[in-house]
Amino acid sequence: MAQQHLDPTDPTAGVVTGESLAGYLRAQATEFLRALRLHRETGGSAAGAGESVDAARALRRSARRISGSLHTFRPLLDPDWSEEMRPELAWLSGTLGLEHAYEGRLERLLLALHRLSGAAVFPAQAVATTSASANSAGPAHPAAQERGNLTVGAAKAGALLERQLTLARTRAHSTALQALGSSRFHAVADKVAVLASEVPLTPAAATTDLRPPAAAAEERLTDAVTALPLVTAGHPYNAEALVHGLSPDPAPHPQDGPWHQVRLLLRLHRYAREVLHGGKLPVEVRLLTAGQALNRHRDASEAAAAAAQAARTPRIAPATAYALGVLHADQRHEVEAARFAFQQAWQKQTAKVP
Amino acid sequence: MAQQHLDPTDPTAGVVTGESLAGYLRAQATEFLRALRLHRETGGSAAGAGESVDAARALRRSARRISGSLHTFRPLLDPDWSEEMRPELAWLSGTLGLEHAYEGRLERLLLALHRLSGAAVFPAQAVATTSASANSAGPAHPAAQERGNLTVGAAKAGALLERQLTLARTRAHSTALQALGSSRFHAVADKVAVLASEVPLTPAAATTDLRPPAAAAEERLTDAVTALPLVTAGHPYNAEALVHGLSPDPAPHPQDGPWHQVRLLLRLHRYAREVLHGGKLPVEVRLLTAGQALNRHRDASEAAAAAAQAARTPRIAPATAYALGVLHADQRHEVEAARFAFQQAWQKQTAKVP
Known part of the structure; x- marks a missing residue:
């Protein structure tokens, strides 16, 4: 079944043995390092905001894949190394994902407020919703622009949510920046760099x-x-x-x-x-x-x-x-x-x- | 098609000619008069409240059927008589139905408040909802009894709705009582009494x-x-x-x-x-x-x-x-x-x- x-x-x-797993992990680790380099290059400038978001997403994407494979194929990998690595990867992708999550949540709620007010949703907005999780580099909160169509209650609710979720998002952004500069992060990055060339398989893994x-x-x-x-x-x-x-x-x-x-x-x-x-x-x-x-x-x-x-x-x-x-x-x-x-x-x- | x-x-x-229509109208008129008699007998006493509700429902039921048939089979009936009769029947069933409608609405809203609060709905209540429009003689607002399970907001919302809809219902009840005692109602009842024995078909209706x-x-x-x-x-x-x-x-x-x-x-x-x-x-x-x-x-x-x-x-x-x-x-x-x-x-x- x-x-x-x-x-x-x-x-x-x-x-399909341990060698395939090692190849997969090496590829994901390489992807992680590439995204990290891109993130460092674009993170500082305002012009590179979109690329920076993409880089953070790619970083989380490979972190999740490494962490998931470590979990599923546990018996083929050095257990001490695995157990040390997984919580660090989870911390990293959790910390990096939070800002994006708050942004998407606010966008979802503002669009819903407009939909519920019977306000015309422009095609661009509709696209923004659909691809909100795929591409947050689109127009930021287009729904917030035409507040005139809303009732007082809906407009105030939107303003309240915008205040609360923008605050949460700003905090998440600072936390993510701090995390990326922390020694804890550098330790993870070093380990992933080692993983890109050398996967700690168990001796039996090659034939498992x-x-x-x-x-x-x-x-x-x-x-x-x-x-x-x-x-x-x-x-x-x-x-x-x-x-x-x-x-x-x-x-x-x-x-x-x-x-x-x-x-x-x-x-x-x-x-x-x-x-x-x-x-x-x-x-x-x-x-x-x-x-x-x-x-x-x-x-x-x-x-x-x-x-x-x-x-x-x-x-x-x-x-x-x-x-x-x-x-x-x-x-x-x-x-x-x-x-x-x-x-x-x-x-x-x-x-x-x- | x-x-x-x-x-x-x-x-x-x-x-299936005008004779069938006449038979149907006579039967509905007889039913109307029977319900009216029952309503008069039970309407005064508190003990007969359930029967009174049933009688009012039967009254509306036949009024709707007479009115609907007058509309659909207009060409077979005396047009002056039809045009005079229909608005009076609509007024009657509208006036008599309002009290019941407010009662059902309150019950529906209170049950929804309890459902939304995750409160256990007793089987008796569930039955009451399902058959609310079919039989309002069931337990009156069982949901109102266990307010303890609700949040302050839900409890206050329930109390507010109960106040507003009970007031509307009481007013509708008085209006219905007044209507049943009015000369306008007696004129309708007299016309229905005539209809029970003699349907004003057009000469061509018997072969139409x-x-x-x-x-x-x-x-x-x-x-x-x-x-x-x-x-x-x-x-x-x-x-x-x-x-x-x-x-x-x-x-x-x-x-x-x-x-x-x-x-x-x-x-x-x-x-x-x-x-x-x-x-x-x-x-x-x-x-x-x-x-x-x-x-x-x-x-x-x-x-x-x-x-x-x-x-x-x-x-x-x-x-x-x-x-x-x-x-x-x-x-x-x-x-x-x-x-x-x-x-x-x-x-x-x-x-x-x-």
């Missing part, structure tokens, strides 16, 4: 088949998906995501947890596939669609929490609070919609297997 | 086929359905219903209008079918499902408007306004869900025709 994607007729079958650990990663994914309430998610308008919309508990919705977990496991599965197939990875559109749905799930979940959080600001006007309530519910319905989209994508995927 | 439901092999075919006007009623329905944005409605989570959720315009959503119109046309089509088939009406489950979806659409649309209206109350707390915003968005999503349900039901219906 779990090995269903590992085609035995694959030309690479039989040669990579497919069992990759299959185990896929099995963890399918098990986690099986535990999701997919039958409910497959019924449109099940009203499940907003079920704690007015709950006294200010914590993020606990029902989102299993979905976030599947998002991480799907990512690990994708990276394991990359390791197995090397550069000849067949594009699995459905896996991509399912992953995008889970990204949207995460983004909407966090945007909904930000709207709820903003509504707890002391001394706001009732009209502002009302707009934030509508906005929160809207984003929770986005959460529900994303679950539906995942269910649809996943169903197709498993139906494909004969 | 429009005649697709009028099966030519039907045993009643060929005998009822099927062309019935087919025209169905055609008006299918035309109106064709004009609905059914493709959008068929895509779950299209986020269309909330698109003016924060619009500065306090009027009810104009996008709901065409759906309300289809609801009325579907009703006229159903009544025309009743006239054609007499007592031997085959149950058309899909027509029923589509009609229920449109009722739910109307109820949710009006509940959403009531929540938005309550949020404009001066000097409410921000937490109350926030809860009302979440509630408004929730009900607008119910509107969207009802459109989806209608689209699904309607699609099945037309797919059935070979």
